[in-house]
Amino acid sequence: xxxxxxxxxxIGAGTAGMAALRAARLAGVNAVLIESGExxxxxxxxxxxxxxxxxxxxxxxxxxxxxxxxxxEGTHALEPDYAHVLDYVRRERDDFVKGVLDEVDALPxxxxxxGGARFEAPTRLVxxxxxxxxxxxxxxxxxxxxxxxxxxxxxxxRLITSDDLFELRTLPKRIAVFGAGPIALELGQxxxxxxxxxxxxxxxxxxxxxxxxxxxxALAAALADxxxxxxxxxxxxxxxEDGVPTLRFTSPDGEEHVERVDLVLAATGRKPNxxxxxxxNAGIELNDKGVPLFDETTMRCGxxxxxxxxxxxxxxxxxxxAADEGKLAGDNAARYPDVQAIKRKxxxxxxxxxxxxxxxxxxxxxxxxxMTVTGEASFESQGRSRVMRQNRGLLHVYADAKTGKLxxxxxxxxxxxxxGHLLAWALQLELTLDEALTLPFYHPVVEEGLRSALKDANRxxxxxxxxxxxxxxxxxxx
Ligand SMILES: Cc1cc2nc3c(=O)[nH]c(=O)nc-3n(C[C@H](O)[C@H](O)[C@H](O)COP(=O)(O)OP(=O)(O)OC[C@H]3O[C@@H](n4cnc5c(N)ncnc54)[C@H](O)[C@@H]3O)c2cc1C
Numbered sequence: 001x002x003x004x005x006x007x008x009x010x011i012g013a014g015t016a017g018m019a020a021l022r023a024a025r026l027a028g029v030n031a032v033l034i035e036s037g038e039x040x041x042x043x044x045x046x047x048x049x050x051x052x053x054x055x056x057x058x059x060x061x062x063x064x065x066x067x068x069x070x071x072x073e074g075t076h077a078l079e080p081d082y083a084h085v086l087d088y089v090r091r092e093r094d095d096f097v098k099g100v101l102d103e104v105d106a107l108p109x110x111x112x113x114x115g116g117a118r119f120e121a122p123t124r125l126v127x128x129x130x131x132x133x134x135x136x137x138x139x140x141x142x143x144x145x146x147x148x149x150x151x152x153x154x155x156x157x158r159l160i161t162s163d164d165l166f167e168l169r170t171l172p173k174r175i176a177v178f179g180a181g182p183i184a185l186e187l188g189q190x191x192x193x194x195x196x197x198x199x200x201x202x203x204x205x206x207x208x209x210x211x212x213x214x215x216x217x218a219l220a221a222a223l224a225d226x227x228x229x230x231x232x233x234x235x236x237x238x239x240x241e242d243g244v245p246t247l248r249f250t251s252p253d254g255e256e257h258v259e260r261v262d263l264v265l266a267a268t269g270r271k272p273n274x275x276x277x278x279x280x281n282a283g284i285e286l287n288d289k290g291v292p293l294f295d296e297t298t299m300r301c302g303x304x305x306x307x308x309x310x311x312x313x314x315x316x317x318x319x320x321x322a323a324d325e326g327k328l329a330g331d332n333a334a335r336y337p338d339v340q341a342i343k344r345k346x347x348x349x350x351x352x353x354x355x356x357x358x359x360x361x362x363x364x365x366x367x368x369x370x371m372t373v374t375g376e377a378s379f380e381s382q383g384r385s386r387v388m389r390q391n392r393g394l395l396h397v398y399a400d401a402k403t404g405k406l407x408x409x410x411x412x413x414x415x416x417x418x419x420g421h422l423l424a425w426a427l428q429l430e431l432t433l434d435e436a437l438t439l440p441f442y443h444p445v446v447e448e449g450l451r452s453a454l455k456d457a458n459r460x461x462x463x464x465x466x467x468x469x470x471x472x473x474x475x476x477x478x
Pocket of ligand 1: 036039277311
């Protein structure tokens with residue numbers, strides 16, 4: 001066994017781990033990066049990027065098919081060439097992966113250690129069976145992996161996850177998708193828009209992590225118009241009959257179905273990669289799911305010299321947070337024991353389905369309903385949304401009834417990725433509704449829908465305070 005001594009050891013060469021390594025090296029300390037799997041990051045290889053590439057191809061076809069309503073004929077005959085679409089997705093994906101591989105290749109010799117890391121002691125790791133690393137501080141950045149419920153394992157080799165989808169050489173005719181979270185919605189809708197017959201089954205009624213019921217219902221209704229979608233599915237029987245996945249279920253309208261599909265996609269959540277780390281030797285406290293307890297403002301686990309970042313910490317499972325947390329953990333690991341706390345950015349997530357989803361700020365359940373007003377805007381008759389023929393969805397913005405300060409928002413609708421950013425920035429700047437409404441809004445734009453929601457909340461706020469809201473200029477037709 002080779003023994004090495006370093007200041008910082010980072011476990012996992014994903015987005016969080018790479019950011020931690022960069023921060024530690026920038027701080028001038030001696031650091032190593034340990035990786036057991038494929039290099040290139042989850043985001044680039046099997047996550048954010050290939051999923052958006054597949055969606056973009058699917059939306060292109062969908063939009064083209066929809067042109068007849070605008071008087072442009074002939075596009076309904078367009079057909080996807082599945083082998084070509086998947087090949088395109090992989091080629092573009094590989095280019096994103098290459099960017100990461102180039103960065104790793106450029107690291108000086110000895111920084112990248114290949115093999116699975118596990119703790120032998122709070123400051124000691126074993127990598128594979130050949131290297132022992134003694135580190136003053138350690139960053140755990142091991143990511144997460146698809147979590148597949150046992151009941152789906154009956155489908156054997158017909159069962160795939162998002163890790164497998166982009167490696168298919170072609171797409172089959174019929175796929176069952178289990179899950180109704182962000183990954184299920186994005187991949188399921190992409191497949192549906194590529195003319196694959198989709199049956200999507202959620203559990204317990206949750207959709208896209210939305211907790212505001214009217215917004216969730218608006219999204220579920222829009223999706224159910226496009227493909228079979230039951231967010232609270234009760235499957236009577238799932239089996240593999242003559243090698244064919246067979247599903248017996250009752251749809252929400254009470255009709256009984258027997259559907260045979262070619263593949264089953266499990267998009268039923270992701271679980272932190274922590275088990276192989278032997279955290280029992282790390283001397284840190286774990287929660288009931290086996291995830292280390294840590295401080296979100298420093299990423300430090302308890303009072304130890306161990307830090308955690310990215311999807312493996314079980315909160316904020318999004319790319320920008322993996323990068324932010326990695327940088328923070330790497331900074332603090334390098335300066336340990338002089339750990340510094342920062343104010344974290346506003347929580348913010350997007351789902352790239354259509355309608356898109358944005359969730360910003362305080363979680364809806366955490367809001368004090370007595371002290372909160374909800375401003376609402378529907379996109380059904382919103383001018384620009386109608387022009388774009390994307391007039392589905394609902395936006396709710398939450399504000400403190402007393403101060404008018406924005407607290408959060410949940411919405412589904414067109415261009416929600418952009419409205420979500422405006423809201424996240426407004427929250428981060430701690431704007432009140434009055435202040436947000438003094439900002440410019442062009443016409444005709446989807447942002448006018450956001451203004452309608454802000455105005456509605458502002459009116460309710462002023463009603464709560466028995467005041468007259470300040471007069472604001474209106475925009476024609478919106
Ligand atoms: C299909 C899909 C779509 C997504 N779309 C989006 C999106 O649109 N926007 C968004 O913000 N987020 C999206 N995400 C989430 C985003 O990809 C993740 O939040 C992000 O990639 C997490 O980065 P990470 O560094 O925590 O983990 P990873 O990139 O997974 O890195 C962890 C690394 O640790 C390694 N490792 C694990 N255990 C060990 C060990 N014991 N020893 C050594 N190495 C180990 C792994 O091999 C891996 O390389 C998506 C995810 C998926 C799956």
